[in-house]
Amino acid sequence: MTSTLGFAILAVLARGDRTGYDIAAAMRRPVGYFWTAGHSQIHGELQKLRTACLVEFETAHGPGPQDKKVYRLTAAGEAALREWVTAPPRERVERDELVLKTYASWLADPETVRRLFADQLALHEARLADYEQAEASYDGPPPFGDPRFGNYATLRCGLGYERHRAEWCRWVLSQLGDGG
Amino acid sequence: MTSTLGFAILAVLARGDRTGYDIAAAMRRPVGYFWTAGHSQIHGELQKLRTACLVEFETAHGPGPQDKKVYRLTAAGEAALREWVTAPPRERVERDELVLKTYASWLADPETVRRLFADQLALHEARLADYEQAEASYDGPPPFGDPRFGNYATLRCGLGYERHRAEWCRWVLSQLGDGG
DNA sequence: GGCAGCATGTAATTCGTTACATGATTCA
DNA sequence: TGAATCATGTAACGAATTACATGCTGCC
Incomplete structure (x- = not known):
């Protein structure tokens, strides 16, 4: 069961390959106007998406102690996103x-x-x-x-x-x- | 630190004494249009509010295995609510x-x-x-x-x-x- | 007899935020 | 030399949802 955050990540990746860091930046602006997540949540979700075979990554070097991971949608990931897009959204409680x-x-x-x-x-x-x-x-x-x-x-x-x-x-x- | 849910409960109690059950009903309609909580969350929060001396209760009998608890605002509770009302709300992220x-x-x-x-x-x-x-x-x-x-x-x-x-x-x- | 409503709680799990932890590259 | 940016992760906590658990009263 992919969470809404998972689909938010897939929606970002549908526009081009990104690192987790890049996705976190997109989640501030412009996606942050309607969905947000901190980088810690994103890295966790990316691992779940990979387990579900909806994304894959290639490593590239630097900067930093570990290699960076450039994520992209798999065919299954794009199909899942496409299906989710037109499914009725579940009622979210307003909290204002x-x-x-x-x-x-x-x-x-x-x-x-x-x-x-x-x-x-x-x-x-x-x-x-x-x-x-x-x-x-x-x-x-x-x-x-x-x-x-x-x-x-x-x-x-x-x-x-x-x-x-x-x-x-x-x-x-x-x-x-x-x-x- | 009283949570926003805590203030939502105080706001309901400001209109009259209620049991936890009654508060849960109010949290569906009309408060549910802008804040919601299930009864399990409400009972827990009521205990915290009581520890903070913002609410107190009187027991009355039945129905059910335990006595029911009719909650009311304390003077401190009303003061806290009054102060919270005009404090600037913290920015909530939109999730739509x-x-x-x-x-x-x-x-x-x-x-x-x-x-x-x-x-x-x-x-x-x-x-x-x-x-x-x-x-x-x-x-x-x-x-x-x-x-x-x-x-x-x-x-x-x-x-x-x-x-x-x-x-x-x-x-x-x-x-x-x-x-x- | 059976069902809806009143009434209170605990437990498990997920979601989200904040803080902690590390460290290289680039630019001023 | 120092700060901002790039880059990944874990840990702890709090907020919220859902399920479990109990059982009386009043009405049909």
Whole structure:
């Protein structure tokens, strides 16, 4: 049973051969926007994937005390990834600390709640500006079938999410009265 | 160090005294929309909260082999909750399986991707209808300071989220060409 | 009599984070 | 000489899921 992290790794390798280190870098940016893992988790998962014959590697020298391992998808790995892609995702429970705080916010002083949401709003607006700049670097949506379609479509999801979040923060602020 | 789950439990108890069983029920609906836990996790956490003197309980009889325990917030518990509410939430990594699949979707057959997104769209539209009905039962936003403000504000977040998701699904479908 | 709901817990396992441990290459 | 980057791994801990385990009350 390959975990979702396993498929995240396969999805990275589908775009080109990588070392564990490279995969960890991809898991920060851009994959980190929707899936993350530290390098320790990745090395462990790579061993499981190899046992399952979904990836293989070639060693190359340096740098460092051990040889580096350049991983690539096997035919079985690509087939497994392809099948997983269109299988319905299992329901993940939402865990959102800000929303939980909001649920209990009626207990708190409106002025400190205002500060909390103003900070969150600034954060979402900053990310939004960032994503908008990234979007501007595209010349329209890449065609489906191009790996860049994946990048663009996920960016588009992030844009929508940040807009929704910013708007919600603004709404909460609007409910807090006119305290300044 | 109280965990976020601990504060979720305190947030439920702030609305009234509950047994562990009742808390577990609340963690399915309505708290489950933004935080969840099974009863086994809750019973364990309640013991930690009691050790930290943030909650206390009174036993009452039946049903069942043991007496039931009705928990309530202590003064220290309420203070801790109040302080936590306005402290900035720690950044949670997003883990979104559907977006991950989208990132790898360029590998797959457009027709099966279409089915995946059509199903997801239906799911979000159903939830949206559900939330819209819940919103209609309110007579406008409750005032801040009322516990119902928490319920309404989180519902409002859910509405925005489902709308954003549905719209994104529609956009992905629009990019898949006219295959039927 | 049987089933749903109330009610509490423990155990096993997996997933994820953080810290520990090592060490060469490249650039300033 | 020193810092950043490349590169791989193990260990310890905490968070979360699932399964196991028990048994009364109230309703049909």
